[in-house]
Amino acid sequence: MGEKKKPRVNMTMRLRVLTALFLVIGFGLVGVRLLYMQVFHHDFYIQKATSLQTRDTFITPNRGKIYDANMQVLAESAEVERITVSPKAVVSETKEKNGVTADVQRQTLATILSETLDVSYDSVMEKLNKTDSEYEIIAQKVDKDVTKELNAKLEAAGCTGVYSEPDTKRYYQHGSFLSAVLGYVGSDNNGAYGIESQYNDELSGTAGRIVRVQNAQNEDIVPDTQQYIPAKDGNSLVLTIDSDIQNYLEKHLETAFADNPEARDGVSGIVMNIKTGEVLAMANLPDFDPNDAYHLTSEVYINELKTDVQKILTDAKIAAVIPDKWYEEGGLANLPEELQKNDDIVSKLGSARVNILMKTWRNPVVSDNYEPGSTFKLMTVATAYELGEVNEDSSFYCGGSLMVGDWKEPINCANTSGHGMQTLTEALMNSCNVAMMQIVQKVGMARFYEFYKAFGLLDQTGIDLPGESRGQFHNTSETSDWNEVALATASFGQRFTVTPMQMITMVSAIVDDGKLKKPYVVKNVLNADGTIKSTTDPEVLRQVISEDTSAYMREAMEQVVAAGTGKNAYVTGYRIGGKTATSEIEKERDETGKITDTEDRYTASFIGVAPMDDPQIAVLVAINDLPESAPHGGGAIAAPVVGRIMEDVLPYIGVTASYDEDESDRREQTVPNVIGMTRDAADEALTNSGFEYIIHGEGETVTDQVPSSGIRIPASGRVILYMGEEKPTEQIEVPDVSGMDPDTCRDTLEEYGLYLKQRGVATSQITGDTTASSQSPAAGTKVSIGSVITVEFSDTTTVNDR
Template identity: 35%
Template structure:
């Protein structure tokens, strides 16, 4: 009995031992499974619960013009988030109402905020890139109400463009996450963006951050900055004049590029209509806005708006092609002179047309120019003359120079989306194609290709690579990259370059480019027109007109192409684009510190500084003014001059009138009249009638058929008698060449 009892006890102990051993083995296996098989997974989960990993955004590099003016910069902003899990039902209304008020949310925004406050998460963004004053207000709100475990802020950055639309097609813009989407912002993304940093913080069981002793941080590395070749004043002059002409003639677009022909650096580049870099999705051109507003179908309206927005992002100068028209004759002239096929005195008799096989190709001047020299042929933009020159040049030589000037390949400019040219290959030319190409039709080029080729004509024959970024600097201001001028090849000799420059100067002095004249500087130019293909048989003929310019023509520093796309009047590049080029040339010369050199005629018409005659007797004042070839008008019956207009040391045209006041109480004001459409003599008479002076700009005073088209002070403005108004004139003779 005792033995059985012992056996049963031993059996129970054995079973218990086995059970215990089994349980221990299960625990051991579980420990093994958790630590070895699932170790990495559980470790990561634990770490995610114990650690907070926050990103410190790097500051994007700035973009400067050539003089150091800020064109794009990043500033610190803040993202606001909620720890929704910590928001109680009791505190929710106060949190939502307070934040909605600070963030100025409408009813829809407030409803969305309430929805986010109920999410089962420790992190939900409710506002991005808010300014520091808003962030400070939110911080004060959460501290006051003890909501610090419910509302959080994180540092972010926002891109700002101080000048809005200025150089927008060059600069581009960034997206919501601060990455470059277009223009230089996109092309130089790797330089600009920098490297984000991190802050890793340990949390306790209640998800609260532990003291900073447990914090690890990796500093952000700010992006590099770009210093451009763009000159702010040249860019502004280009944009202002393109915009004025585009709006006046309701053009589809207006484009221009200005280059330093000695280096290849781009001084200005514009493609209108453009956009505000701060609001890139907003339409800017009133003509497009009005056209879209008239569309009644909603889907069609949305599609039209989307297309218009994308078009205003497009940089026509680099990303689109067009037939250059007669501007291309400068390159034919260079090739023919280089090959000794013609000289400056080679003559041709233009009858108004020329037959090429079964086609009659006409000159823009249908009666014909008669007998003319090669230089006169360029002055007159004579198509038949250049057709014969192209035929003498032959397909092989023509294509050799077409290729040498860089027209068969992209320029490699440091901007995104550069288009390639569309052209006939050498083996595709027949006599008709060669003849058409010789006056700028058949082949389509980008404006940047044309301007780069023009630089080669201007600088003595060297084809240079164009560029926009002069150098790259790091966050400490150290230069890390510097762009050096790159010569691609020599295209023509210095002698040929000099001859073509002289021919281009004659175009401005005597030919179709008279409106490119700038007093004191020798400007060379060439007008151009190309006919656009009609979209339907009922379409009115549409044109792209242009003007190419170099200055000063004896030693060119700049070259430019100015283009007007589909103006609403049949006016050529000489009427629409050459006046713009003249304004840009004048600014370029000032910015480059190139002093004007006036000829005898120009010197006689220079403005003078108004002498100071205050305090002198009326008789003495008249004598002083007379010695400067100035007239005077006396107001009041006093003995001495107490006030004058224009003020002393300001400029006044020769033979201008100074208004002299002899009593302090007297002060005469006048209303500025409208000078537009008047001849120089008519404008002078109207100015004199209204006790005003006019400064004549934009045309050689000896030129005929000129009228006023712009004035520095708008009509209807009230100004002091004697005020000087700058009135711009242009030649009214316009050809579609």
């Protein structure tokens, strides 16, 4: 019996040995693996585990504020939230066990997210189906009240995997105000265009972080291990822009744009402090709202986009009607369904719309080139005067044209019948091309080019705005490009280009004792706590001309406005100087080089300076890309705009009006209160105040008066006294005075019991061609008796400056 059991014992022993061996080998392998993982590759696996358990959330810092020169807030950021999902955490296993499939759970969540956050259901579903992802952004810049509403819906539906993170949203307090200068902030909180882009590093700040250790269900494993690194808010900027002056500029540019609807590239303007180089105002129309930068609102640009789109559809032989909503807002969903699946057409339409948007975002004052035309004559004369080649006693004969070099055709003056003999100042007043060509022949190509460089026209001005251009001049190393003919046309500002910013800095140097300054728009950078980090000081780049030359140029420029082509920029009581221009534009061509313009086109511009005894501000206005069939003269349509801006800005900056004898008819005085006085007492009070009067009634005392006391009217206006009679109470309909000369206009208004406030051409320069061009209030408006009607007079026949 004992011998029979021996094999079983041996078998048992072998099994035990094998089991022990397997255990040893198994634990050995585990040990080796643990040694491999915990010793030799410890860092790798720690990093792997950490990456799977760690949730890292970035905190967007508050972007710095942008203030105007008076510390009014122009742009600031507010706290909002970013909504994200973790597709891995969206599906609940508990719900699946209760019969709610994963697809249904995702669909329910997508519906809630799309409806509450106003995002596409399909795009949300696409992100929820990325089941390998732990982080997908659903919506950004979500207001907190919307997030609160969303959380309530998610809780009610039992949805999981949705999170909110701190974010910021940029707000521009005044909509499109100053948009070309400010630019805007994109969805990534980085600046695009304008100051937002130029100073992005200063404004952005540094992002913060929240680091959590979480399990697969996105629950904190150890709450106390959360790390919070606060965001560092961005610095703020104080601009040189004065919001009140900016308002004046934009108001008058809007009128200019409305008055010149055929200006293909809109209107532009700058107001600059001559003494410092500070930009006080800068604007372009059409503009955009930086709060909604991708929304097109300008009819001009929408119509241009429609033309581009029609060409795309025609070339593709597609007949489709694209709704206005797409032109305004863009977006695939706003295109007709038959186009949405045509990737090629969708791409071309999107590109066309982006091209138009970029036109609205750009700042042509610094980035666009144009031929300056006759405003450039200021440099020609200043250069020749500085070199001693001409003086105030020099004279020039203009017969209407001049033959130059080997050019086969005469080069014409704007006045093709000629100006006859004229002094240097008169040549500027007349904007005479022939005189400029004669002057520049004395200067010569080399010296002209040296002064062109000295005035900074070959370089960017260095203004702290992005996208600045530098214009283009002739290739002076090629005689085929830079020769006598090129010099002649350059003398009156044609066949080369500059930027408006280059022009206004050049003119400012000419009138400010010859000192060329660097323009700028940011005065201070503020730390997040409001202390000053840095200040921009005025910078004189170089002395270009002497004080004597500058003094002569100021006198000549004043005469341009007083009695020359700039007479429509005249402002009563102020000494204004300037120069007009009507510059030709090269015709547009298609891809094959064929000219597409059917007529000649022009830029009408004017640069004004005031006050001429001590220049403080320079104003440039350009009305861009006008057809010859429309009014296009700088003296006729741009000079009046500068005059209106000056009339608002000069009193605002503290320049007091001063009237000489020639302006006595426009001096305004305050009407005294004579109600209750006897006739003799009223006579004395009104006479002492410089007013004439008429009487209605035969009472012993004044029972009423028109205008009421405290109203300012021209000294030439007559006060109406009611002696025992009641003043009429019914309102008067303002008559239409357009086209009337000043005397007829005044008489007409007085017949209605209204008073004329005359603006525009100086009284000494009024001719039979000086007529009313605008009035406020408009014709047909109901006003009270005694109201003052402001009428602007202009002259379109003696201001030709081409």
